[in-house]
Amino acid sequence: MMTNEQLAVIADQICPMYAIVDAKGYIQRVGPTLRKLRPDLKWEGRRFFRVFDLSRPRRVRSMADLVNTAGSKLHLHFRDTPQTSLKGVLVPLPQGQGAIINLSFGISVLEAVRDYDLTSADFSPTDLTIEMLYLVEAKSAAMEASRQLNLRLQGAKIAAEEQAFTDTLTGLKNRRAMDHILDRLISGGRDFALMHLDLDYFKQVNDTLGHAAGDAVLQHVARVMVECTRQSDTVARVGGDEFVLIFNDLRDLRQIEGLARRLISELEVPIPYGGKMCKISASAGTTLSAWHSGTFTAAEILNESDVALYAAKGSGRAQHCFYEKGMENKVLALDH
CATH class of the missing domain: 3.30.450.260 (Haem NO binding associated domain)
Structure with a gap:
């Protein structure tokens, strides 16, 4: 027994x-x-x-x-x-x-x-428990690998989206990003000021010192604009030497004028490149969303800032103008 x-x-x-x-x-x-x-x-x-x-x-x-x-x-x-x-x-x-x-x-x-x-x-x-534990461990490992892959894919997606909305030369937002931000602000009924800025004498820099000098100037201009604006604002390069600045929740004309004057003053400081000095200035035109009592589109407010910019250029370089109703006729007269 x-x-x-x-x-x-x-x-x-x-x-x-x-x-x-x-x-x-x-x-x-x-x-x-x-x-x-x-x-x-x-x-x-x-x-x-x-x-x-x-x-x-x-x-x-x-x-x-x-x-x-x-x-x-x-x-x-x-x-x-x-x-x-x-x-x-x-x-x-x-x-x-x-x-x-x-x-x-x-x-x-x-x-x-x-x-x-x-x-x-x-x-x-x-004991089948051992097999079950191995399966659980394998499932956990697979889920972790899947999570890591999803994180990488999400990161790649974010990077791709960021790249799609970024001007590669200056690191500023591009026109696509500006359009997206404007549509969001308008649909949300938010107050903002929109400034259209264009560089003066930039063509002369490209013609005399070459495109590499022009690229260096644009990168310098981008840094100045970022330093002069708030983190909540948007600075976008929308053309060769054209920029749009969107100031969130800003409708104080005196404050906007001060920002414009500071930008123009900073951009008039000569920029060293290759032992030579690049001299530019800037003209700007601004409009406000608060001036629209009804609905409006991004195209309309962009056109207003563009008209104000041309009025500033017509008044002499390194100037800033606010949009006024009927300003379009003045700009047409200047062109003629």
Whole structure:
């Protein structure tokens, strides 16, 4: 006849989450994995029902009742915390010596592995739990790889969108970005001022010093404009030497005039390039969304700023003008 000790040695290998209980309900031995769940507990000699609370079958009140559940699935959990849920099945030992109860985690295995730092060595080599854990790990790895790929794709998408809205030479917004921002401001009913700025004498720089000098001048102009505006404002290069500045929530004419004068003054400072000085200036025209009592389009307000710009150029270089109704006729007269 096999002794309990011999039985336990075999059980340690093939079902390491077992408990051997004598006929009076006292624990005689537990498997290595079960012991790992409560390493400070002195298992031997403890009553099984003092360690575990059996939730199903509900009729079990004694060791005799427990033995009568042989072959049925047991639902139980630890009485102390963490109250890990377990599943079990009981097999009676010969000659009424008690029973061996094989336990498992069931669907709570993932939490148990996390809470008790279990490894594959804590399960039977044939336990499907191991395969499930490998599948979970593989799924987690695949999901993480997918998440990283999505992040890279999202980053690439953002970079592509940013590039599509950026002037590559100056780093400013381009015309497409300006159109998008204008449409958003107009549809949202936001107040803004729009300034159209054009460089004076830029063609002479290109003609006398070359396009590389012209590019350096444009990059310098972009830096000046960014420094003179707020972070909430928009500076866009919309043509060779044409720029549009959008000032959010700004309708103070004196403040706008001050900004224009500062920009023009800064841009009149000669720009060194290749041992020579590039001299330019700027003219600007501004209109305000607040001057429109009804609905208006981006094309209409851009045309107003363009008319004001030409009026400024007609008044002499390095000038700034606000748009006025009827200014179109004055500009036409200047052209003639």
